[in-house]
Amino acid sequence: MNRFKPLAAAILLYWLHGSAALGATVVFFDDTQVATPVASGITWDTVSSNGYLFTYTRDKLFTGGIGPDPIGRMVRVPWPAGVEAQAVTTPPPGVTDYKARLTLRRVDGDVFDLTAFTAKLLANTAGAGANIEIMPKLQGEDGFNDPLYFNASGYYGSNFSYDTTPNYLGSTALLKGFDEYVISLYVDYALTALTLEGALTALPGDFDADGRVDGADFLVWQRGESPAGATASDLALWQANFGAAAPLAAVAAAVPEPATLFQITIAAGVFLLAQRIFGITLSR
Numbered sequence: 001m002n003r004f005k006p007l008a009a010a011i012l013l014y015w016l017h018g019s020a021a022l023g024a025t026v027v028f029f030d031d032t033q034v035a036t037p038v039a040s041g042i043t044w045d046t047v048s049s050n051g052y053l054f055t056y057t058r059d060k061l062f063t064g065g066i067g068p069d070p071i072g073r074m075v076r077v078p079w080p081a082g083v084e085a086q087a088v089t090t091p092p093p094g095v096t097d098y099k100a101r102l103t104l105r106r107v108d109g110d111v112f113d114l115t116a117f118t119a120k121l122l123a124n125t126a127g128a129g130a131n132i133e134i135m136p137k138l139q140g141e142d143g144f145n146d147p148l149y150f151n152a153s154g155y156y157g158s159n160f161s162y163d164t165t166p167n168y169l170g171s172t173a174l175l176k177g178f179d180e181y182v183i184s185l186y187v188d189y190a191l192t193a194l195t196l197e198g199a200l201t202a203l204p205g206d207f208d209a210d211g212r213v214d215g216a217d218f219l220v221w222q223r224g225e226s227p228a229g230a231t232a233s234d235l236a237l238w239q240a241n242f243g244a245a246a247p248l249a250a251v252a253a254a255v256p257e258p259a260t261l262f263q264i265t266i267a268a269g270v271f272l273l274a275q276r277i278f279g280i281t282l283s284r
Contacts, residue, residue, distance in 0.1 A: 025115075026050050028083075028194040035079040043088045047079070048107055052196060055103040056085040063089075076122055077190035084122065084190040085183075099184040102191065106179065106198065111138070114175040116163035116195040121154055122188035129153045132160070132170070132185050136178035143178050152185060159192070205241035207234070213241045 028049070035047040035054070046055040060072045077084040085100035095101070106112055119132055132150040136143035150170030152160050164173040175181060183191070205213040207220035207227070217238055220226055226234040 025195060025197045026052065028196070029080045029192065031080055033080050035083075041093075043090060047083075049079075051107050051198070052112075053103075053105045053107055054083050055105075056083055057088050057099075057101045059086040059088045061089040076188075077120065077192065082120065082190040082192035084188065085185075086122075086188045087186060097186075099186050100188050101182060101184040104181045104183070104196070109179060110198065111177050111179045113177065113197040114172055114181050114195075115197050116161070116172060116193070117183075117191055118159055118161040118193035119150075119152060119185075120190045120192050121152060121156055121158045121160075122190060124155050125153050125187055126155050130185060130187065132183060132189070134175065135182045135184075136175055137180040137182065138178050140180075144174075147182075147184075148172075148174060152189070161193070163195075203241060203244055205238040205244070207238070213238060213244045 033049050035049045038046040038048050038053065040046065043060060044055055044057050046053055048054070058072065058075075061070045062073045063069065064071050073086060075084050083102065085102040087098050087100045089098070091098055104114065114134070114136075121130075130152045132152045133147035134150065135147040148170065150160065150162050152158075154160070162170045162172055164171060166173070203213055205217055207217040207225065217226075221230060221234050221238055224230040226238075228234045
């Protein structure tokens with residue numbers, strides 16, 4: 001049974017750490033993705049799901065004009081249909097505007113890419129026009145001087161979808177390699193689709209960024225595509241770190257897709273049953 005231990009460990013690590021830890025693509029939203037409350041404030045809530053944190057504004061101080069006590073506003077797009085951000089009566093701490101705002105981060109704090117999203121308007125913007133603003137951040141610092149803009153001029157219920165495709169109305173092509181994304185709009189909106197791609201921790205000598213320092217990285221260096229080109233310094237970096245792997249990357253290659261994992265589980269169960277009934281053993 002010893003020869004099965006590495007694969008068993010890989011499977012266990014895969015499920016314990018989740019897909020984000022392995023640099024996998026996570027597509028939100030569906031019924032299997034549970035939102036776990038993490039924290040809340042006067043004008044915001046934070047939930048976690050599939051290795052990511054969602055912090056969104058909620059207009060909890062809204063009174064509705066029927067008395068002095070806040071009653072808040074109803075949520076029109078509850079999880080898992082999406083995640084709703086509301087313009088607020090009182091802005092959250094450190095913020096000077098009243099925009100609806102959603103902040104995305106990874107639970108482990110690592111960098112990731114925001115590759116695609118669909119936003120649904122929960123108010124009319126057609127008259128004045130509107131742009132969704134996305135400011136990427138890295139270690140608390142703005143990634144650009146100005147946010148990226150995505151057209152969102154329309155009516156209540158209008159949907160706007162963007163991805164990495166070049167588009168004068170907005171493109172996510174530059175939203176790569178940051179550890180936080182702040183998405184804001186001056187009226188209520190909800191994200192109803194979202195694609196995030198986790199990045200593996202960078203390794204010295206990992207020129208193809210797959211989480212391992214191996215022969216493929218040497219080929220990248222040989223083609224002159226490493227950071228400093230085909231230089232002796234990059235070659236020395238590769239040689240010094242050959243065989244290294246980012247956390248879990250070493251076992252990730254041995255971990256099958258979920259459907260295959262199910263088949264492995266069934267096969268393992270059948271084998272163990274046969275072993276118990278017929279006394280089958282594995283040769284060493």
